[in-house]
Amino acid sequence: MKVQRILPTEEAADLLGLVREIAAGELAPHVAQFEAAHEFPREIVRTLGQAGLLSLAYPEEYGGGGQPYEVYLQALEEIAYHWFAMAEAVNVHNLACFGTATYGTKAQRAELLPGMLGGELLGAYCLSEPEAGSDAASLTTRAVRQDDGYHITGTKSWVTHAGYADFYNVFTRTGGPGARGLSCLVVPSGTPGMVVHERERKLGVWSSPTAQIGFDDVRVPAERLIGREGKGFLIAMGALDCGRLGIAACAVGIAQAATDYAVRYAKERHQFGQRIISFQGVGFMLADMATQIAAARALTLAAARLKDAGLPYSLEAAKAKLFATDMAMKVTTDAVQVLGGAGYVADHPVERWMREAKLLQIVEGTNQIQRMVISQGLD
Numbered sequence: 001m002k003v004q005r006i007l008p009t010e011e012a013a014d015l016l017g018l019v020r021e022i023a024a025g026e027l028a029p030h031v032a033q034f035e036a037a038h039e040f041p042r043e044i045v046r047t048l049g050q051a052g053l054l055s056l057a058y059p060e061e062y063g064g065g066g067q068p069y070e071v072y073l074q075a076l077e078e079i080a081y082h083w084f085a086m087a088e089a090v091n092v093h094n095l096a097c098f099g100t101a102t103y104g105t106k107a108q109r110a111e112l113l114p115g116m117l118g119g120e121l122l123g124a125y126c127l128s129e130p131e132a133g134s135d136a137a138s139l140t141t142r143a144v145r146q147d148d149g150y151h152i153t154g155t156k157s158w159v160t161h162a163g164y165a166d167f168y169n170v171f172t173r174t175g176g177p178g179a180r181g182l183s184c185l186v187v188p189s190g191t192p193g194m195v196v197h198e199r200e201r202k203l204g205v206w207s208s209p210t211a212q213i214g215f216d217d218v219r220v221p222a223e224r225l226i227g228r229e230g231k232g233f234l235i236a237m238g239a240l241d242c243g244r245l246g247i248a249a250c251a252v253g254i255a256q257a258a259t260d261y262a263v264r265y266a267k268e269r270h271q272f273g274q275r276i277i278s279f280q281g282v283g284f285m286l287a288d289m290a291t292q293i294a295a296a297r298a299l300t301l302a303a304a305r306l307k308d309a310g311l312p313y314s315l316e317a318a319k320a321k322l323f324a325t326d327m328a329m330k331v332t333t334d335a336v337q338v339l340g341g342a343g344y345v346a347d348h349p350v351e352r353w354m355r356e357a358k359l360l361q362i363v364e365g366t367n368q369i370q371r372m373v374i375s376q377g378l379d
């Protein structure tokens, strides 16, 4: 990847260098093996954690990296370039830490954050349910307050890291219907009553585990309520604003990987006595791919810079997620086209990138939902 980056500090430039080194040296050599085996590389995620890459944008005071969001996103892009499932792991972990870091009391932050941000623990974010996807405010998992804490009953679906996470950020209904009835609870793994169902068999991102989790009268102490009762939807959406920028950065990384691969191939492959890149039909396709990536990267970082400046950025995050993930779908599909038949077989990674890009148009609010959010925000 030859990307000219403008980074805010020398420290950030050094950090990106380290990320590139780790991604190329510790991630890239293993991706094919773990994807084919549908195996979650917990030890590799731990390596990312030990290098501080699971919590780059969280406060140093509690064990985070204290980096601006624009730096974190560029690091995430570098990781996604080499292994999207690992970037997804980082992104989901960041979602799972958001509630405690942003809305936790001083005591909760002091108790929980060093573990969450220290690199050893891995988080999961449990919002979706079988009957509540895009309409998350209709979720029905219920937490009832009793003398000994909250008792949670219900089913969460599509939980990334199900069965592997050390803590689960669970959104539940503690009040009446709608968004105002929701609350956020942190549930440690292994709490009695939690049942991880069979892993989903997915189109792609095979090394990342996704499964439903059943909650059968799962008890958590009242001190594990983050924010107040009724603040759950606010926390869930705040996390998604950040997460959508993460998804956009992943989309840029995947698209860049596919384009770099397609360019190399097009320079080597000869037909009609010429390199195929010299045919305008192929060269212009690659030019469009490179241009779309640059636009998506710029949009994503512009939104991140708003966030770093403490300005409203939700709408810009939705635009970045929408544009970058639609771009990644188009670019990875075109990369397959550039390789011809070779693009359609697993000997080359472009078919994997195309399968991975599809997920990005669905998660953290489908692209229809992003369009809805953006259209509702138009003046």
Ligand SMILES: Cc1cc2nc3c(=O)[nH]c(=O)nc-3n(C[C@H](O)[C@H](O)[C@H](O)COP(=O)(O)OP(=O)(O)OC[C@H]3O[C@@H](n4cnc5c(N)ncnc54)[C@H](O)[C@@H]3O)c2cc1C
Pocket (backbone or CB within 6 Å): 092, 125, 126, 127, 128, 132, 133, 134, 135, 157, 158, 159, 160, 161, 202, 210, 359, 362, 363, 364, 365, 366, 367, 368, 369, 372
């Ligand atoms: C691999 C994977 C990992 C995931 N990881 C997590 C996770 O870790 N945690 C988590 O909480 N969730 C996770 N999700 C869930 C994901 O966020 C949801 O799939 C997504 O929000 C869409 O919900 P749904 O699948 O129920 O689709 P639905 O909401 O049923 O939508 C179906 C279709 O209808 C469209 N639609 C719905 N409402 C509208 C509307 N108002 N206007 C226009 N179109 C609309 C949608 O865009 C979509 O095309 C994951 C999903 C996958 C596939």
